[in-house]
Amino acid sequence: MSRIGKLPIKIPTNVDVTNGNSIVEVKGKFGTLERTIPEIIEVEQTDGTLIVSVKKDTRTNKGLHGLYRTLINNMIIGVSEQFLITLMLQGVGYRANVQGNTLVLNLGFSHPVNIDIPNGITVEVIQNTTINIKACDKEQLGLFAAKVRSWRPPEPYKGKGILYKGEQILRKAGKSGKK
Template identity: 65%
Template structure:
């Protein structure tokens, strides 16, 4: 049995959970999230706590036990508190702006990079070089941040690129003399 899967999930008062044998729906202040459950996973609720259990002790159900407990916990946290990520643009002339439903990035290319913002993600640009992303869906937030970051990955020689907030770039010396 998974150590993470055994842990009970505390349900806040502001969150409403509906589950059937194959689907779980979580509603809260910041949105609604749904997820499909495999047949080997069972969700039960008692005294404001949610537990995720396995029907049988099989190899594949043991592998999914901790995963689905974490996914359900992330859904509950997302609809009650929201997840946030911060990206920092480092480089001469690098800047960002939000125009309607797009984020426009100037990253040293001959053209501005335009990325469509998904409906469930809010984007805020601070001082042209800091991008704050917020969403109740942790998976969609991470994927959108990775798509933005893919336009200019951090490089080890000058440290330029799109970085996560507390990311440290290990710098290389570059060409050295004889």
């Protein structure tokens, strides 16, 4: 058995989990998520907890066991609390704002960068340089944050770019000049 996979998942009171034909659906305060699981994975629901198990213990099945237990746990956390990623803009003139369903970034290019915000993701800009991105689907949230960050990844010489909150940039020395 997988060490992660055998841990039980506690279901909060405001979350409803339905386990159908190889589909797990989770409903909560912030939305509904569903995921198709392989036939080798079994999900049992007993009074407030979920237990994920595997039909046959092979090497690949152990990996899938832990993976799907974590995916189901992330679904439950997402619909009950939501996930948050904070991006920081560092650079002179770097700004962000939200216009309707579009995130507009000024990143030193000759034009503003417009990024469409997908359904299920909320974006909030604080003081023009801090972007809070919230979603109940952790996978979609990380993908959108990486898409925003890909426009100006942090560079090692001046530390400018779009950084995750708390990220440390390993700085390099610049040119040493003439001797």
